[in-house]
Amino acid sequence: MAKTPVVKNQELTVTIEDLTYEGMGVAKVDGYPLFVDGALPGEKVVAHITKAEKKFAFARMTELLEASPDRVEPKAKAYAQTGIAPLQHLAYPAQLKFKQHQVETLFQKAKLDIEVKPTLGMDQPFGYRNKAQIPVRMVNGVLTTGFYKRRSHDLLPLEDFYIQDPEIDKAVLMVRDLLRKYQIPAYNEADNSGVIRHIVVRRGYFSHQLMIVLVTNTWAVDHLEDIVKELTEALPELASLMLNLNNRKTNVILGKKTRTLFGHDYLEDQLLGSTFRISPLSFYQVNPQQTEVLYQQAIDAADLKGNETVIDAYSGIGTISLSMAKHAKRVLGVEVVPEAVHDAKVNASLNSIKNAEFVVGKAEDVMTKWAEDGLHADVLMVDPPRKGLAPEFTAAVGKMLPDKVVYVSCNPATLARDIAALQEFGYTAKSNQPVDMFPQTTSIESVTVLTK
Numbered sequence: 220m221a222k223t224p225v226v227k228n229q230e231l232t233v234t235i236e237d238l239t240y241e242g243m244g245v246a247k248v249d250g251y252p253l254f255v256d257g258a259l260p261g262e263k264v265v266a267h268i269t270k271a272e273k274k275f276a277f278a279r280m281t282e283l284l285e286a287s288p289d290r291v292e293p294k295a296k297a298y299a300q301t302g303i304a305p306l307q308h309l310a311y312p313a314q315l316k317f318k319q320h321q322v323e324t325l326f327q328k329a330k331l332d333i334e335v336k337p338t339l340g341m342d343q344p345f346g347y348r349n350k351a352q353i354p355v356r357m358v359n360g361v362l363t364t365g366f367y368k369r370r371s372h373d374l375l376p377l378e379d380f381y382i383q384d385p386e387i388d389k390a391v392l393m394v395r396d397l398l399r400k401y402q403i404p405a406y407n408e409a410d411n412s413g414v415i416r417h418i419v420v421r422r423g424y425f426s427h428q429l430m431i432v433l434v435t436n437t438w439a440v441d442h443l444e445d446i447v448k449e450l451t452e453a454l455p456e457l458a459s460l461m462l463n464l465n466n467r468k469t470n471v472i473l474g475k476k477t478r479t480l481f482g483h484d485y486l487e488d489q490l491l492g493s494t495f496r497i498s499p500l501s502f503y504q505v506n507p508q509q510t511e512v513l514y515q516q517a518i519d520a521a522d523l524k525g526n527e528t529v530i531d532a533y534s535g536i537g538t539i540s541l542s543m544a545k546h547a548k549r550v551l552g553v554e555v556v557p558e559a560v561h562d563a564k565v566n567a568s569l570n571s572i573k574n575a576e577f578v579v580g581k582a583e584d585v586m587t588k589w590a591e592d593g594l595h596a597d598v599l600m601v602d603p604p605r606k607g608l609a610p611e612f613t614a615a616v617g618k619m620l621p622d623k624v625v626y627v628s629c630n631p632a633t634l635a636r637d638i639a640a641l642q643e644f645g646y647t648a649k650s651n652q653p654v655d656m657f658p659q660t661t662s663i664e665s666v667t668v669l670t671k
């Protein structure tokens with residue numbers, strides 16, 4: 220095997236120069252990169268090599284010799300083992316700079332000359348998540364809720380998740396205690412046995428409505444009536460209690476079939492003055508306070524005058540579409556999850572919006588058809604998942620040539636790739652606005668406007 224500049228279990232003193240997009244400190248040993256877990260730029264640390272590859276190595280920090288002024292005390296040491304909050308040791312203003320810098324770096328690499336504005340952050344960057352998906356496993360013979368340790372499926376027991384709405388944490392513990400009381404077995408991944416796989420909880424930030432979904436390996440859950448009765452009595456905010464069947468050997472959390480045990484089969488919440496129904500299988504942004512900031516950026520960027528046709532691709536339950544419909548002539552949404560499209564249609568009528576239509580389908584297929592049919596959009600909104608736009612989608616944009624493209628992105632790497640592709644059709648972007656939707660984590664959301 221080729222000789223590497225460092226070897227496994229070696230300890231060396233290094234100075235950290237940068238932070239990777241995953242939040243690991245980067246040091247160089249004669250130009251060879253060392254990724255040091257938990258270390259911050261400017262810090263001098265003792266690094267213990269855990270893995271040495273041909274082109275880089277991983278290390279663990281065993282001693283902090285000189286700390287960064289941006290280092291803060293993490294909320295909980297154990298919590299750091301999970302990867303839920305990989306930036307919790309970095310002061311919040313520095314987290315916001317880190318995100319801006321990440322986008323700048325990716326744009327530079329893609330040779331894009333676009334100004335990246337300072338990240339819009341939160342006043343209180345904890346307790347913001349409106350959704351939790353908590354794995355349930357047996358730990359030492361006891362049904363336990365918590366989170367997986369990084370790069371593993373070993374469950375670390377946790378009661379306070381810090382970044383979730385504290386009411387969600389309380390609801391999870393209440394469900395856990397009832398499952399313990401009625402001796403319901405937790406799921407066992409090794410042999411696909413047991414009953415309870417996950418507890419999924421959503422809470423409306425504005426409505427305070429609570430939705431609990433018990434994800435189970437079977438429909439047959441003992442004492443279900445007792446559990447439902449006790450939960451409804453204990454949680455006055457409970458608006459929806461559901462059972463979701465997932466009996467496949469998979470890392471996907473939710474199965475396709477859901478039964479309502481109590482209340483509605485949806486949750487309601489408000490955003491920018493409109494009410495939205497959200498089904499358990501539908502996407503809904505997890506940081507409601509910052510979602511309003513993000514959507515306002517997108518609405519301002521679209522600069523609608525009232526006579527435009529807007530396409531909202533990857534429209535989910537229609538949150539962006541319906542916010543835009545108030546300022547446009549017509550909005551067409553396209554989304555691949557049928558339940559989300561159903562929600563979007565209901566949401567249009569709940570908010571008395573008559574100029575928005577929603578289609579189920581892959582955005583790349585539907586956009587191609589619209590372009591072939593000669594449909595013209597003045598504004599194209601895109602809010603794709605992390606993998607960004609499909610090449611067929613970008614090609615259809617080149618055919619339709621909307622006047623403006625407003626790109627809401629949750630992954631700056633695919634954003635940079637897609638902007639470069641759209642440039643081929645004569646689009647340019649002047650600036651990018653990151654909005655911090657996920658404090659304490661490395662995830663980056665941003666809005667970019669492209670015009671011809």
Ligand SMILES: C[S@@+](CC[C@H](N)C(=O)[O-])C[C@H]1O[C@@H](n2cnc3c(N)ncnc32)[C@H](O)[C@@H]1O
Nearest residue numbers: 502504533534535554555556581582602603604
């Ligand atoms: C980041 S979410 C945005 C949803 C919505 N704009 C919002 O803010 O709530 C991306 C959405 O794209 C949907 N999706 C994923 N792949 C798709 C595809 N190929 N075509 C259409 N929709 C897709 C997902 O189901 C999800 O609802």
